[in-house]
Amino acid sequence: MTDELEETEEQIDPDELIAQAARDAAPRYGLDPDDFARRVLAQRDRRKERASRPAKECSDCREHLPARMFAEDAARPDGLQRYCKRCASDRVNRSRRMS
The missing domain is CATH 1.20.5 (Single alpha-helices involved in coiled-coils or other helix-helix interfaces)
Incomplete structure (x- = not known):
């Protein structure tokens, strides 16, 4: 069986x-x-x-982080956004406070 x-x-x-x-x-x-x-x-x-992919450097905080810490971006050559999720969130929050 x-x-x-x-x-x-x-x-x-x-x-x-x-x-x-x-x-x-x-x-x-x-x-x-x-x-x-x-x-x-x-x-x-x-x-x-x-x-x-093992890691990528965030363009904002300059930390080397695992690729899963970056959102997808089909337009970029590596398929990942330039900024890590934390930095991207911080940027959005700063932008919203200014408006």
């Missing part, structure tokens, strides 16, 4: 499970199922790549 369960678990493709979940959810948002599945998988790949 255990061998059968292990064989079944090995045959499950995580990419296909994610894609199918995205296809199932797409109609609720009025999106094309295949396009939405492709975008979900691409985002997952970007996040995996970001997690594999």
Whole structure:
């Protein structure tokens, strides 16, 4: 019985499970199922790549921080914002106080 369960678990493709979940959810948002599945998988790949980077220097505080401390920015070459999340939050708060 255990061998059968292990064989079944090995045959499950995580990419296909994610894609199918995205296809199932797409109609609720009025999106094309295949396009939405492709975008979900691409985002997952970007996040995996970001997690594999060891560290980055924040342009504001100059600290070397783990890549997960930076928000995503698809327009930047490394895919991460220039400022760490803490510095970005501080900048927004300062800007709001001035207005």
